[in-house]
Amino acid sequence: MKHQQLADTLRARLADVQADIARLEEATIQPLSPNFSEQAGDLEALATNESREVQQIQEAEQILAALTRIEHGDYGVCDKCGADIAPGRLAALPTATRCIACAA
Ligand SMILES: [Zn+2]
Numbered sequence: 753m754k755h756q757q758l759a760d761t762l763r764a765r766l767a768d769v770q771a772d773i774a775r776l777e778e779a780t781i782q783p784l785s786p787n788f789s790e791q792a793g794d795l796e797a798l799a800t801n802e803s804r805e806v807q808q809i810q811e812a813e814q815i816l817a818a819l820t821r822i823e824h825g826d827y828g829v830c831d832k833c834g835a836d837i838a839p840g841r842l843a844a845l846p847t848a849t850r851c852i853a854c855a856a
Pocket residue numbers: 830831832833834835850851852853854855
């Protein structure tokens with residue numbers, strides 16, 4: 753399979769991201785502090801965790817999409833114009849779905 757090495761790297765990254773999502777989920781279900789003065793800080797931490805979790809979920813989705821494209825043999829092809837995405841762009845952003853011209 754083409755891009756085998758990249759697929760391995762993406763799978764490892766996906767495992768990290770999923771572990772992070774699980775940790776954030778875990779933190780989210782902790783009860784708030786019984787002390788009112790500490791609850792504001794708890795809620796702030798919760799909001800931070802949630803926005804981070806949303807980002808991690810988006811990254812996981814992008815990695816899964818890239819792995820699917822590798823599997824189907826259409827990885828590295830711009831989904832808008834069909835041109836090959838420059839290798840330098842893929843190296844910097846392995847989950848890129850569009851060439852530089854179409855992404856702009
Ligand atoms: Zn394009």
